[in-house]
Amino acid sequence: MNVSVxxxxxxxxxxxxxxRMMIDVMIALIPVVALSLWVFRWHAIVQIGLCMLVxxxxxxxxxxxxxxxxxxxxASGLLTGLILGLSLPWSAPLYVxxxxxxxxxxxxxxxxxxxxxxxxxxxxxxxxxVMLSFAGALGASAYVYPDASSTILTQATPLTLAKESxxxxxxxxxxxxxxxxxxxxxxxxxxxxxxxxxxxxxxRTAAWQIPAGVLASCIVLGLIFEFTGISNLNVIQHLxxxxxxxxxxxxxxxxxxxxxxxxxxxxxxxxxGTLIMILRVFSSYPEGVMFAVLxxxxxxxxxxxxxxxxxxxxxxPAKP
Amino acid sequence: xxxxxxxxxLPKFTFRKGIHPPEYKSYAEHQAIEVLPTxxxxxIPLLQHxxxxxxxxxxxxxAVKVGDIIAESxxxxxxxxxxxxxxxxxxxxxxxxxxxxxxxxxxIKADPEQELEGDALKxxxxxxxxxxxxxxxxxxxxxxxxxxxxxxxxxxxAFPSHVKLMRNDDRPITDxxxxxxxxxxxxTADHRLMxxxxxxxxxxxxxxxxxxxxxxxxxxIEDNKPDAIQTMIHAIGDxxxxxxxxxxxxxxxxEKSLVxxxxxxxxxxGGLPLDVGVVVLNVGTVxxxxxxxxxxxxxxxxxxxxxxxxxxxxxxxxxxxGTDFETVLQYCGGLKEEAARIIAGGxxxxxxxxxxxxxxxxxxxxxxxLTAKELNAxxxxxxxxxGLCVDTCPLDLVPTKLAMAARxxxxxxxxxxxxxxxxxxxxxxxxxxxxxxxxQLIRAGKIYNRTHS
Ligand code: SF4
Ligand code: SF4
Numbered sequence: 079m080n081v082s083v084x085x086x087x088x089x090x091x092x093x094x095x096x097x098r099m100m101i102d103v104m105i106a107l108i109p110v111v112a113l114s115l116w117v118f119r120w121h122a123i124v125q126i127g128l129c130m131l132v133x134x135x136x137x138x139x140x141x142x143x144x145x146x147x148x149x150x151x152x153a154s155g156l157l158t159g160l161i162l163g164l165s166l167p168w169s170a171p172l173y174v175x176x177x178x179x180x181x182x183x184x185x186x187x188x189x190x191x192x193x194x195x196x197x198x199x200x201x202x203x204x205x206x207x208v209m210l211s212f213a214g215a216l217g218a219s220a221y222v223y224p225d226a227s228s229t230i231l232t233q234a235t236p237l238t239l240a241k242e243s244x245x246x247x248x249x250x251x252x253x254x255x256x257x258x259x260x261x262x263x264x265x266x267x268x269x270x271x272x273x274x275x276x277x278x279x280x281x282r283t284a285a286w287q288i289p290a291g292v293l294a295s296c297i298v299l300g301l302i303f304e305f306t307g308i309s310n311l312n313v314i315q316h317l318x319x320x321x322x323x324x325x326x327x328x329x330x331x332x333x334x335x336x337x338x339x340x341x342x343x344x345x346x347x348x349x350x351g352t353l354i355m356i357l358r359v360f361s362s363y364p365e366g367v368m369f370a371v372l373x374x375x376x377x378x379x380x381x382x383x384x385x386x387x388x389x390x391x392x393x394x395p396a397k398p
Numbered sequence: 399x400x401x402x403x404x405x406x407x408l409p410k411f412t413f414r415k416g417i418h419p420p421e422y423k424s425y426a427e428h429q430a431i432e433v434l435p436t437x438x439x440x441x442i443p444l445l446q447h448x449x450x451x452x453x454x455x456x457x458x459x460x461a462v463k464v465g466d467i468i469a470e471s472x473x474x475x476x477x478x479x480x481x482x483x484x485x486x487x488x489x490x491x492x493x494x495x496x497x498x499x500x501x502x503x504x505x506i507k508a509d510p511e512q513e514l515e516g517d518a519l520k521x522x523x524x525x526x527x528x529x530x531x532x533x534x535x536x537x538x539x540x541x542x543x544x545x546x547x548x549x550x551x552x553x554x555x556a557f558p559s560h561v562k563l564m565r566n567d568d569r570p571i572t573d574x575x576x577x578x579x580x581x582x583x584x585x586t587a588d589h590r591l592m593x594x595x596x597x598x599x600x601x602x603x604x605x606x607x608x609x610x611x612x613x614x615x616x617x618x619i620e621d622n623k624p625d626a627i628q629t630m631i632h633a634i635g636d637x638x639x640x641x642x643x644x645x646x647x648x649x650x651x652x653e654k655s656l657v658x659x660x661x662x663x664x665x666x667x668g669g670l671p672l673d674v675g676v677v678v679l680n681v682g683t684v685x686x687x688x689x690x691x692x693x694x695x696x697x698x699x700x701x702x703x704x705x706x707x708x709x710x711x712x713x714x715x716x717x718x719x720g721t722d723f724e725t726v727l728q729y730c731g732g733l734k735e736e737a738a739r740i741i742a743g744g745x746x747x748x749x750x751x752x753x754x755x756x757x758x759x760x761x762x763x764x765x766x767x768l769t770a771k772e773l774n775a776x777x778x779x780x781x782x783x784x785g786l787c788v789d790t791c792p793l794d795l796v797p798t799k800l801a802m803a804a805r806x807x808x809x810x811x812x813x814x815x816x817x818x819x820x821x822x823x824x825x826x827x828x829x830x831x832x833x834x835x836x837x838q839l840i841r842a843g844k845i846y847n848r849t850h851s
Pocket of ligand 2: 790791792793794795796797819820821822823824825826827836837840
């Protein structure tokens with residue numbers, strides 16, 4: 079008999095683990111990935127596959143070089159790769175996923191000390207890096223591929239259309255909802271994202287306050303912009319186009335770079351949503367999710383500070 | 399035959415957050431309370447309660463009978479200790495209790511002949527008539543009787559009960575809560591007591607109400623014990639006592655959660671139920687009060703659940719205080735080969751033990767033996783800041799911040815996040831996907847805070 083000693087509790091929930099959480103998000107992404115394969119075919123496979131591969135390699139190499147135990151089993155690096163791949167245009171030249179993935183893990187995660195220590199969403203750090211370095215490869219024109227066999231790929235993305243031409247040629251609701259439009263690999267289908275998002279919320283892998291906050295502020299601002307004529311998209315088109323939904327359910331909900339307490343998460347979600355709408359409507363970029371998430375990541379420590387919950391029963395009484 | 403009362407339509411009470419660990423009550427739930435044969439020796443620690451140790455009041459090598467006082471209360475928060483067997487005391491020794499405290503013990507070598515043993519002991523402890531005539535009892539004498547009898551909270555914390563039973567006219571008590579939740583997985587001692595001696599609990603509750611001047615009595619029982627709920631409702635009959643059904647959830651039986659669930663009142667942080675006019679007593683505690691007031695029996699024995707997949711025959715036992723774990727486990731067929739951890743108490747808040755010579759004390763509600771299967775041996779990863787710990791903390795704390803501040807000794811952060819409010823219930827650590835020993839860290843943080851501010 080070998081009896082061990084440890085501090086209480088001696089019991090823990092075996093159904094929760096870091097790896098299980100990450101895999102849960104991957105499971106939730108199955109509909110999104112399936113749809114992207116259907117719309118973008120091998121373009122999607124190449125982009126997503128390269129991102130996951132390079133993320134895993136970077137993380138392993140970093141751990142090896144710094145002499146720390148490998149952490150690939152927690153699946154967080156692979157998940158970063160998957161989300162990053164889904165956020166890229168299908169047409170990006172191959173150096174884009176490679177550099178973006180390397181930067182996501184190295185600059186977005188490992189320099190801070192690895193899993194749990196990073197301030198910013200690693201996938202978005204990688205994406206921002208390539209976006210700013212290779213604007214041409216990732217700008218609006220990147221998405222259009224006149225010779226493509228699939229007609230979807232010959233059209234500008236819905237948000238670019240909206241930006242350029244007063245919304246006249248915006249696709250209707252159903253293409254946006256089902257995802258038969260051009261755009262980043264994982265962002266086109268509202269249906270697929272909502273299906274996976276619902277799974278995340280039911281499994282409580284993602285905090286519901288974040289997508290709720292994003293959607294609430296986008297709806298309110300979308301309505302205001304619609305009725306004041308500031309935006310030529312209506313609120314539904316805003317919600318269903320671009321990476322708004324993907325961002326709300328899969329990017330902003332990254333636990334590491336979002337606040338801890340429920341109230342903080344709601345503030346974070348509202349902030350992300352507000353920034354998305356402001357960037358979309360007033361900036362020169364058609365899309366605002368990436369910068370919105372990164373900007374809000376930067377204020378998470380502050381939000382955490384503002385939202386320290388008061389213990390049930392009130393604060394600790396001051397010592398007399 | 400008693401008619402079953404439908405429990406379906408009764409309201410169920412609960413508190414916010416908390417966890418639902420597997421209950422594992424079936425190991426011992428249907429085992430009627432058995433009397434442990436008198437052990438050869440018992441060793442009675444001088445500190446079995448919160449507060450100051452008791453002071454020895456007896457010579458070595460003195461002859462004692464069951465129930466004789468061997469040590470007296472050593473302060474206001476302290477209580478008396480009694481011989482739990484008849485026999486001869488030996489020289490004082492030192493023992494390490496499961497909570498790590500080293501305390502002096504008084505050993506007693508048991509006589510071969512005991513005046514109260516086996517069925518007679520069980521009958522005196524649980525059976526017979528528990529009618530109580532409150533007119534004959536002076537309310538102010540009850541607290542003294544509890545101190546005389548050495549009664550402490552039997553749920554695990556072992557707070558001396560006479561303090562709670564003292565009438566204070568500046569702070570009137572409105573509610574008396576009798577805690578029969580027993581929310582720790584595996585443990586069934588309170589459950590068996592409610593089934594086998596409901597009248598002793600009721601008598602004790604009435605006596606406690608008389609002492610505190612409370613106007614209402616609520617007996618709170620979790621809904622995973624429908625038979626205990628039925629039994630208590632029947633035993634009450636038309637007496638003016640409520641049975642409140644609580645949702646099975648951990649830590650429903652913690653004082654803070656219980657008062658919140660049953661009455662909607664928050665106990666102030668750092669305060670006591672007394673501060674909101676409430677007294678909470680465990681079912682076992684009030685039953686011992688009734689034994690003292692009605693039968694003159696001080697606290698010499700307690701019901702201990704011996705349970706878990708690592709025990710050959712799980713049982714609920716009536717054990718003389720001071721009996722070592724070894725003897726108790728042997729009586730239950732011993733440990734199984736796959737036993738991996740022995741816990742004094744339940745798996746959520748109990749202490750792990752390696753030394754089986756450690757004695758059963760007044761606060762030992764159970765001995766739980768787990769195997770590797772229940773112990774989650776998964777490796778600890780970094781905190782992913784998922785906030786699951788925040789979502790389960792019944793007190794609305796931010797456990798991950800407290801744990802990290804404790805690890806890096808950030809005094810200011812420990813205080814900003816209210817480290818002292820934590821009740822160490824373990825919900826956060828139970829839920830943490832990264833398997834971080836949150837409670838252990840927070841406990842260290844509390845100590846650091848205490849010694850550095
Ligand atoms: S539950 Fe564990 S991993 Fe999640 S925030 Fe709390 S400490 Fe970190
Ligand atoms: S922080 Fe303390 S009170 Fe909150 S869940 Fe953890 S152990 Fe319980």
